[in-house]
Amino acid sequence: MLQPVRGTHDLLPQECRQYRAIANSSRLIAQRYGYEEIETPIFEFSSVFLRMGEASDVVTKETYTFQDRGGQEITLRPEGTAGIMRAIISNGLTQKTPLKYYSCGPMFRYERPQKGRYRQFTQVGVELVGVAEPLGDVEVIALAEQFLKEIGLTKGISLEINTLGDQESRNLYRTALVTYLNDFRTQLSPESQIRLDLNPLRILDSKDVNDRKLLENCPVFRDYLNAESEDFFANVLKKLDLLGITYTLNYQIVRGLDYYCHTAFEFVSHQLGAQGTVLAGGRYDGLISQLGGPNLAGVGWAAGLDRLVLLAEKSIDKPCLISIIPVGDTAESQALQMAQDLRQEGLNIDLGYSGSLSKRMKKANSVGASWAVIFGDDEIKSQKVAIRDLKSGLQVEVAFDKISDYLQSKIQ
RNA sequence: GCGGGUGUAGCUCAGUUGGUUAGAGCGCUAGAUUGUGGAUCUAGAGGUCGCCGGUUCAAGACCGGUCACUCGCCCCA
Structure with missing residues (x-):
């Protein structure tokens, strides 16, 4: 592994x-x-x-x-x-x-x-x-x-x-604390006995139950400020x-x-x-x-x-992604340029690499795309694409030169 | 550095007193469906049971070690 x-x-x-x-x-x-x-x-x-x-x-x-x-x-x-x-x-x-x-x-x-x-x-x-x-x-x-x-x-x-x-207050307090705890040195936890010499203030933070008991009556910092x-x-x-x-x-x-x-x-x-x-x-x-x-x-x-x-713990949504789905050879050869144009317009575009319409739709769904832009021979003839809202399933026809405008308006 | 717990599929986990070819759900891949995703059904792929050693006719299971994760201690400028 x-x-x-x-x-x-x-x-x-x-x-x-x-x-x-x-x-x-x-x-x-x-x-x-x-x-x-x-x-x-x-x-x-x-x-x-x-x-x-x-x-x-x-x-x-x-x-x-x-x-x-x-x-x-x-x-x-x-x-x-x-x-x-x-x-x-x-x-x-x-x-x-x-x-x-x-x-x-x-x-x-x-x-x-x-x-x-x-x-x-x-x-x-x-x-x-x-x-x-x-x-x-x-x-x-x-x-x-x-x-x-x-x-x-x-x-x-x-x-x-x-x-x-x-500095002055802290030195004063440290001395008082050490003086107080020194009387109980052997009763302190092993860790705190070491702290007493190296870093006595840290004893105040001890999690040891017995240490806590000993600290109940120790000098209070505010009295030494x-x-x-x-x-x-x-x-x-x-x-x-x-x-x-x-x-x-x-x-x-x-x-x-x-x-x-x-x-x-x-x-x-x-x-x-x-x-x-x-x-x-x-x-x-x-x-x-x-x-x-x-x-x-x-x-x-x-x-x-x-x-x-x-x-x-709140999960952050992915940025809005648009899948371009070409159908057939002619469309596939145009898809790359379409993707590039839309990216220039500032849209997030996912372009699949292979597969049938069904395959590509599945893929679009699984990568979490919000929209699919679908076009094949029919659409190329009419110069329109089908734009499908993958959340609602609603699909509309949009002219080739209006794709960017349409998507931009939907995303806002 | 010290002590406890846990390691089985990508994920969550079953796996009987040690006994044949290690399972499930989810996920993944393909098909049902060659111009429409999600839902459903069918099939499939996917494992050095963390790793190394030991005990045994036989180990995923028992023992030792080790690595990792996890809970706590130490520490936390």
């Missing part, structure tokens, strides 16, 4: 249509907020991703990394933000801010595949660079919400939001209220790396098992400077198309 590489899959035409439809929606919605599309390479020097998080598991063991023939360390991008930030720096785009970018493309992670989680997957996302105000957070969240609405995902999806505060951070978050929430965007506060939403700050949010579905997060984002003010650029604020999100397609 010839199998695709683990964690990759083929998008057959029907799936392709769904992916394309959702990607198009996201692009259009982003446009409405003034975001422009940007596309970066699907691989970068490994250092681009390494600089984003030395300790991160994703970088150390979940990337496709290899040496090219010139001995360069190359990594297939595991997410979109790093490459876009690199492009911003490489092209000197930091001169003029804010920058508002939309992007869509394949990402790669060497992980164990699950439903809605593949080794090659497609993400759409937006990045807003150079806006340090809460208005930026609100804008990208509003964009996300409108996008999900547009593709019909409202039921069973909720916006969960949290704040990570600024300084005035600025408190104010920032309150401002974000107030503006979301103003727009009528509903959310639930979820202190478990955590980001491990240091350049994350303030707002962190996820749109979560409860229909996808463990892979419930459908769209996730937040503020990453420290990232650009960490990559060697100027100190610019950033906020954005990314969404996996694969999961969105699983949830959207």
Whole structure:
């Protein structure tokens, strides 16, 4: 059996249509907020991703990394933000801010595949660079919400939001949390004991029942926010209220790396098992400077198309197709030119390759054509074709030079 | 990387305590119908039972390994 590489899959035409439809929606919605599309390479020097998080598991063991023939360390991008930030720096785009970018493309992670989680997957996302105000957070969240609405995902999806505060607040809290949990170190799950040293905030996200019990009385993040951070978050929430965007506060939403700050949010579905997060984002003010650029604020999100397609589930109709059905040698010799003429007029034309009238009609039906243009010797004599509506079965005669006009008027 | 479940036709699945030539529905191809598709009827094609090894007179079934899918863990910038 010839199998695709683990964690990759083929998008057959029907799936392709769904992916394309959702990607198009996201692009259009982003446009409405003034975001422009940007596309970066699907691989970068490994250092681009390494600089984003030395300790991160994703970088150390979940990337496709290899040496090219010139001995360069190359990594297939595991997410979109790093490459876009690199492009911003490489092209000197930091001169003029804010920058508002939309992007869509394949990402790669060497992980164990699950439903809605593949080794090659497609993400759409937006990045807003150079806006340090809460208005930026609100804008990208509003964009996300409108996008999900547009593709019909409202039921069973909720916006969960949290704040990570600024650097000072987070350090303060981290210390308090570690101090608290240290007393219970041996009672924690093995995973959380490791997290306690590497990435203590992640323990808040633990699924272990016993861990959850220990966390019930742990210090609360909001008590450690300084005035600025408190104010920032309150401002974000107030503006979301103003727009009528509903959310639930979820202190478990955590980001491990240091350049994350303030707002962190996820749109979560409860229909996808463990892979419930459908769209996730937040503020990453420290990232650009960490990559060697100027100190610019950033906020954005990314969404996996694969999961969105699983949830959207509505099948997209094929574009309207017209079959040309010649009968007899004379007609067959004219069909190619007729097909070509109608294609020039912008119509989608299917021209069969062989077969009797009956055969060709069957074929037209099975490829999903909406109309059949039938002509043989009789029609050539009278300079008219029979145009049959394959949905209703109604058939009319149309003069040769009116075929395009007739079909165009029917399709509108 | 770790643990559970599942692999039989293109798809969805039967297949008895191990026993002759592995079945069904849908789909596909051809015909009924040489100027009219869908519906119906008839016929046909399509299988290394995921792969490799083992047990047995005999394996689709039992055992081991492996690959893939799937559910969860880890992780998710």
